[in-house]
Amino acid sequence: MPQTMFDKLWEAHEVSDGLIYIDLHLVHEVTSPQAFDGLRLAGRPVRRPDKTLATADHNVPTDGTKAARLIADELSRVQVETLERNCEEFGIPVYSLGSERQGIVHVIGPELGVTQPGMTIVCGDSHTSTHGAFGALAFGIGTSEVEHVLATQCLVQKRPKTMRILYRGELAAGVTPKDLILATIGRLGTGGMVGHAVEYAGPAIEALSMPGRMTICNMTIEGGGRAGMIAPDETTFEWVRGRPAAPADFDVAIERWRLLPSDEGAGFDTELEIDASSISPMVTWGTNPGMVVEVTDAVPDPATMDSPADRESAERALAYMALDPGTPMTEVAPERVFIGSCTNSRIEDLREAAEMVDGRRVASSVRAMVVPGSQQVKVAAEAEGLDEVFRSAGFEWREAGCSMCLGMNPDTLSEGERCASTSNRNFEGRQGRGGRTHLVSPRMAAAAAIEGHFVDIRDWS
């Protein structure tokens, strides 16, 4: 019987009914301390430190602080030091502040090559779905489950349903993977993928680079999806080839990986099609990622919405965002621009943003910041001179971390500040209490920084 990629991955990892073996467990400082405490309390070791990898990302300052012990915020410092201590005690490799391999957990996995096709990957972070871009089954878990995986290398899981979204056609010039996933979530809603492992397929997906595929899988959770995945192909194999953790028997591995894609005729619980060529640059207007419109559109009018729940949510969102219905999105003027996060902080994202700002100046009304996803992205960008492009345009050039995506470190919005952000969540207060977030692609964020308001980058020069 023809199988989906998800079915193959699930069955290859089922230890017993509903117990799934985990090939890679990524760990960071925020969701792990209580899990390590639990192990100590029960006297349990970490079963497979060799399948576990840790980094410090959520809390770390991006201003050049070189070591965990130098973090000014006491609680953040304790959390990062606790991670270092726990990893030492349990024998887990850790790339903390100061390591040349430190960075956002979902950036460093693919970068080191530990993210590979056919694997099961978990992390105490909802954006673990990112790794599905390699044809892996990857999803976020809570702290109790982190402890469970540390102790058993397995996870008790209810088998999700399967969904396939087929993207016909090609993305138009100036339209990016970020726009594709925002448009998809806009159509399905933030709960539209709940309970499903979602496979993104079709020519528009196959044409994408790995960073683009990662952006799409990353935001699966914003549609409520359990996992996002894309079939591995030559693009995937070439990304993994030569990386520090790439398999020694690479050609043998490729032969195995070639068996992973969904079989012809495999059945999905839910299937839908989207015309990729009809997608435009997108901007969110509200307080969840499903509240999104094309940049050429206006802020929607809640009065035109059918469901009372939607109407009420939209009214509350517009009040929070201080936007009036009918305002063209191109008149919305952010004072802050953030280019970074596990969604859009890879070298390709930075290249695209740099291309937009090269030779220009950030508008006087805007404070703009670039936070590379990892130390290695930072080094690569500097080798290409991207830091100079950003700096001379008036951007701040920072160290690697999650930074203003969630503002656990000092990079936050002030009350009422409006931000064009390449991150993944525009929830109330996400980037700082009272802060107003508009999610966009790196190109759109860069152009907004220059103009001081959103522009349709398709006709911007």
Place this chain on the structure above:
Amino acid sequence: MRPIDVIEGQVSVLDRADVDTDQIIPKQFLKRVERTGFGEFLFYDWIRSGEIRLEPNPILVAGRNFGCGSSREHAPWALEDFGFEAIIAPSFADIFYANCTKIGLLPVILDEEHCRAVAEAGEARIDVDDETVNCAAGVFGFEIEPDVKHRLLGGLDDIGITLENADAIDAFEQSGAAERGPVTTAL
């Protein structure tokens, strides 16, 4: 985890859809390395601004897609620490639902109409074994996975249960299937 069989008492209501975990427990409170003490920060901004009021009753009735967003278990920790023992909603985000069942905070899925009825009744009795919610408006059935129910009723440690299966994990690892992946300690 303590065993749960019946949860009974007054109902608090949060009639909003898509309530995300950033609202349930804002990020500035995730820096603690302990598991306790999060209740006072529950819905920090909404409660401080007077936007909502919540009594720490045993039962919370919420809107659809409750707990969407981040995987932070701090969200169920905060709800439990505040005083809630069960949350009734038309739907939950997947990770949030799983996190609740791991700590013994009972997530109950009822359709919107029944959620409204429980909210209006103001009091309810939830029987885990029978999978029913009983209130002045009637008795409503709900579903819960058999293994989750077994664990909740017994107050059982998930890890302990899995480790009883250690032979199967050993066998899986010895089959070689598990050993193809990268070795992080060799990097």
